[in-house]
Amino acid sequence: MTKFDEATQAIKVDEGVYDVCLDPGYAIGGPLNGGYLMAVMLRAAVDASPFEHPVSTTAQFLKAPIAGPAQVRIEPLKAGRTAAFARATLVQDGVAHIEGLVTTATLNEAEPVYEAPAEDMPSRAECVKLPDPKPDSGMTLNAQMELLFDPPTIGWLKGEPTGRPESRAYFRMAEPQDPDPYVLALAVDALPPVVFSAGARGWAPTVELTWHLRALPAPGWLTLLGGGRLISDGWFDEEVEVRDSAGRLVAQSRQLARVGRG
Incomplete structure (x- = not known):
């Protein structure tokens, strides 16, 4: 088990209830990365599917x-022959922090x-590379x-x-690991906010993020291609396309976020 697998582990403790431990190693100046949090939730959602x-x-x-103990609660909504739908909620200290809708299926290798x-x-x-962050930056x-x-x-x-x-x-992950759907969940939210390149600075909190797994990735480096369409009234959108080492489109995402204050 890699460090990332361990950091995203979800342990079933009851029907539809999973204990997780949110790892401080995935923080961005304090808050935990949204892609990492989605990967944690998806471990539970797939296990229940x-x-x-x-x-x-x-x-x-x-x-x-x-960072610390939390739970993921899975509410099945519908299961059919080719896909299942569920609500996933990340709960900490009895309070819902992230609400998700997850569709699961089984992908096959196909041209x-x-x-x-x-x-x-x-x-x-x-x-x-970006310069190494200061030790006290979080x-x-x-x-x-x-x-x-x-x-x-x-x-x-x-x-x-x-x-x-x-x-x-x-x-790619710092610890050698072939990319899988959970690594892709991290990857779609791994870039600095695209508004930085437009001249904005500061923490840009995600409000909503949707991503799609389009194919199972080949081993090796991933390519992340991020852009946006509109920055207005303190809001911006960000789209990311992920290609695997074979050049295939393996993931797509879009998020709505707030423009940070530098």
Whole structure:
């Protein structure tokens, strides 16, 4: 079991009730990463399902949970021949912090009938890492993964944002691990907020995030391609496309978030 598998483990204690322990190693200056929290919830949702894979997840982030004990409660809604639907709730100290709807199914290896071409990315040798965070920053998430960025999309670090909401990077876990659906849940929320590249700074809390598992990923690096359509009235959207090492589209996400204050 990898450290990530252990950090997302969900232990069944009753019908539809799972104990979890939220790991402080997935924090972003204090709050825990939303993709990590979804991965925790999906462990429970898949365990409670007759199907193997979380193909669609929508999560409403009601309140930021803290590291430590929590529960995931699963309410089955309907199960058919090819898909099952359930409500998943992350509860801490008796209070719901995240409400989710999860669709599970079993994906098979299949050649796509149509697949949109991938956006161009420079080679990994041409990409760069972010500087290591300060020890007292609370940015523990950085140590759990490796990100190599397309240089223009992190120009904001030098006060040179591109003026467009965008972020592109190669991704893999810091501890060797082939990507799976739970790693993809983390990956779709692993990029810095795309509004940084548009000139905004500060914590940008996610309000709602929906992502789809489109195929089971091949081993190796993932490519994350992030962008946005509108920044207005203190809100922004962020879309992320995830490609595996074979170039296949394996995950898609869209989230609505608040523009942070630098």
